[in-house]
Amino acid sequence: MMLLDGKKLAQEIKNELRERVTRMAETGIETCLAVVLVGDNPASHTYVNMKEKDCHELGIKSLRYDLPSDTDEATLLGLIDQLNSDNGVHGILVQLPLPRHLDEQKVIRAIAPAKDVDCFTPVNVGLLATGKPVFAPCTPAGIVRLIKANGLDIAGKNVVIVNRSNIVGKPLMHLMLMENATVTIAHSRTVDLKEVCSKADILVAAVGRREMFDETYVKPGAVVIDVGVNRNEEGKLVGDVCFDKVAPIASAITPCVGGVGPMTRAILMENTVRAAEDK
């Protein structure tokens, strides 16, 4: 069994990015990412803190906006407008989910596509769907990069993605099609999920239910990608995949910690550096 070490690959990507940031600085441009966080979702706080830490590590300036959970739409849209027209800002990230009273799609539509380092705006989602994306969607691109960097083939393989969100499932479907995979998207209404998953050469689990995928979901020799981050009864971080049961039969598997997460953030940094270089 091969352990797909996202932490190590992310570090390699970041080492290369640090040089690109330095080269930009030599031309007088300070690469800058604006991060907007609304409310006090603890997981979102952790994610945003880690993204800021990555920025500091690379010499990218991070502008952080912590807005209270009762922020109204006009205030948030006003901030995005201001960041759109600020020439010193190269990337804009609005951490999701937003509090319920805010219209997520309306907020996303306000972000200038050239600064949309998450690849969430309709323009960038459309470009992705045509197979010619400008920005890579962070988690999906991180997954594809991690698989390919470990010498594993995607072309022609049965990829089953258990997630249909705009952040993971749908953009990953596009990237996998670009890699010539045969793609299935499964979700909560899929009939006989176990049967569907057991046909996968590459299984991507992103349901948010701790250790739901045991060995009965996995074909022996499959590549297993665990996007889940959950806490178990003891408060320990565990994935959607039961690692101890699945690792013995998988050909390759991501660890819950140090797998997909660091790759997501590395791609975000790469998109930010690209946004600054392309300006």
Ligand code: GUN
């Ligand atoms: N929420 C969960 N994943 C992401 C992500 O990649 N970007 C943003 N902005 N919010 C998220």
